[in-house]
Amino acid sequence: MGDAVNSQQPPAGKGFPWRGVLIGCGIFAILGVLAACAVGVILYRLVQPPENVTVMVAAPGEAVVGQESDLVVTVSNQRADEVHVGDIDLAESYANAFTVVSTDPEPKSRTGYGVFGIQSFTFGTSIPAGSSQVFTFRLRATTAGIHRGDVDVSVGNGMITKVAESVVRESSP
Numbered sequence: 001m002g003d004a005v006n007s008q009q010p011p012a013g014k015g016f017p018w019r020g021v022l023i024g025c026g027i028f029a030i031l032g033v034l035a036a037c038a039v040g041v042i043l044y045r046l047v048q049p050p051e052n053v054t055v056m057v058a059a060p061g062e063a064v065v066g067q068e069s070d071l072v073v074t075v076s077n078q079r080a081d082e083v084h085v086g087d088i089d090l091a092e093s094y095a096n097a098f099t100v101v102s103t104d105p106e107p108k109s110r111t112g113y114g115v116f117g118i119q120s121f122t123f124g125t126s127i128p129a130g131s132s133q134v135f136t137f138r139l140r141a142t143t144a145g146i147h148r149g150d151v152d153v154s155v156g157n158g159m160i161t162k163v164a165e166s167v168v169r170e171s172s173p
Helices: 002-007 018-046
Strands: 053-058 062-064 068-077 083-091 098-104 109-113 118-127 132-141 145-155 158-169
Touching: 053 145, 053 158, 062 132, 068 083, 068 145, 068 158, 083 132, 118 132
Parallel strands: 062 158
Antiparallel strands: 053 068, 068 132, 083 118, 083 145, 098 132, 109 118, 145 158
């Protein structure tokens, strides 16, 4: 009987290389963690707001359904070099209460991304050092209620987010 038990064990040096598999899995896990950290650092750096650039958003405090008012986004560049404003995105939680009648300046393109919940306006405007650029969105109120949402401004490789909030009332008879 003792021979039957011993015959089931492989001879020394001929077994499955568990040690190699464990070392390989450990190395793979360490590389995965390092890759995840690298991606995190890259994404963190990409979404950092640019230094010495400010954004101010002036939303209409109150609006009346059917009437027009302005959402004004001012981007100020206090840097020693010019900055590039790519897109201004309005969260649909805010923008859906209004129809954008016009913008000044006129955007190069306008896109609604329902999946992401934004309306995006591509301006592609450069702002010289020490200057400001005003972006005016002429809005017509369409839906009564309290409406609030992000206004994202892409500046260079960064993003600056502010919040717009307006109370829209029904028109008086």
